[in-house]
Amino acid sequence: MIKKNKNILNHVAIIMDGNGRWAQRRNKSRIYGHKKGVKAVLKAINFSLCNKLNVLTLYAFSSENWRRPIQEILSLIKLFICTLSSKIEFIYNNNICLKVIGNLNQLDLKFKNLILYSENLTKSNTGLQLNIAINYGGRWDIVKVIKRIVYLIQIGLLNPNEINENTVSSLISLNHLPPVDLLIRTGGEYRLSNFLLWQIAYTEFYFTNILWPDFDDKIFKIAIDAYFCRKRNFGGL
Numbered sequence: 001m002i003k004k005n006k007n008i009l010n011h012v013a014i015i016m017d018g019n020g021r022w023a024q025r026r027n028k029s030r031i032y033g034h035k036k037g038v039k040a041v042l043k044a045i046n047f048s049l050c051n052k053l054n055v056l057t058l059y060a061f062s063s064e065n066w067r068r069p070i071q072e073i074l075s076l077i078k079l080f081i082c083t084l085s086s087k088i089e090f091i092y093n094n095n096i097c098l099k100v101i102g103n104l105n106q107l108d109l110k111f112k113n114l115i116l117y118s119e120n121l122t123k124s125n126t127g128l129q130l131n132i133a134i135n136y137g138g139r140w141d142i143v144k145v146i147k148r149i150v151y152l153i154q155i156g157l158l159n160p161n162e163i164n165e166n167t168v169s170s171l172i173s174l175n176h177l178p179p180v181d182l183l184i185r186t187g188g189e190y191r192l193s194n195f196l197l198w199q200i201a202y203t204e205f206y207f208t209n210i211l212w213p214d215f216d217d218k219i220f221k222i223a224i225d226a227y228f229c230r231k232r233n234f235g236g237l
Contacts, residue, residue, distance in 0.1 A: 010178040011055040017187030018211030031075040036213035055129040063137035095127030101173040102136030138197030
């Protein structure tokens with residue numbers, strides 16, 4: 001179990017990077033690496049359940065990932081559909097509430113309907129809140145909020161002079177959840193890749209060279225232990 005100090009850990013987000021490189025180092029296809037990455041996802045979910053984390057948010061497919069070769073994209077979507085179809089019973093039975101964030105309008109109708117079905121099935125679950133970011137971008141998220149604010153002004157429900165940070169926070173993805181306390185990125189890169197740009201203003205970061213398919217309970221615990229060793233001042237002293 002996690003040993004906690006005065007820091008509160010409600011919400012962990014993970015940028016799952018390194019599937020393709022993991023596969024290429026083994027002379028395998030990139031999709032082979034993504035399939036192995038699914039197993040790491042399940043390990044992360046089980047770790048979160050065992051350690052009673054409240055919220056886990058996983059970056060699965062960014063809005064920029066559409067720039068990848070079409071065959072890899074199609075294989076990824078097929079993998080998403082297969083994984084969600086086969087694991088939705090596990091998710092439901094473990095009292096997990098599933099939410100997918102991102103622009104679902106660009107997704108295949110079969111995939112979109114499966115997401116909506118899974119969300120509806122698990123919406124009353126009260127255990128781990130599991131968020132999967134698919135076709136998500138932090139900039140897209142902020143633009144979406146701007147459009148909503150403009151609409152609310154146009155119909156007379158919002159006074160422009162009353163707009164503040166709370167206005168944006170109330171409209172952005174994950175607005176009903178506690179802020180991200182810890183962001184983990186695997187794969188040895190040190191960038192955010194357009195992930196939760198608004199939501200991670202005071203998030204602690206943990207970067208590891210471990211490629212995502214090799215991510216396990218040990219690495220997860222090391223990241224969390226590092227989080228609890230930090231002093232969080234949120235701009236104060």
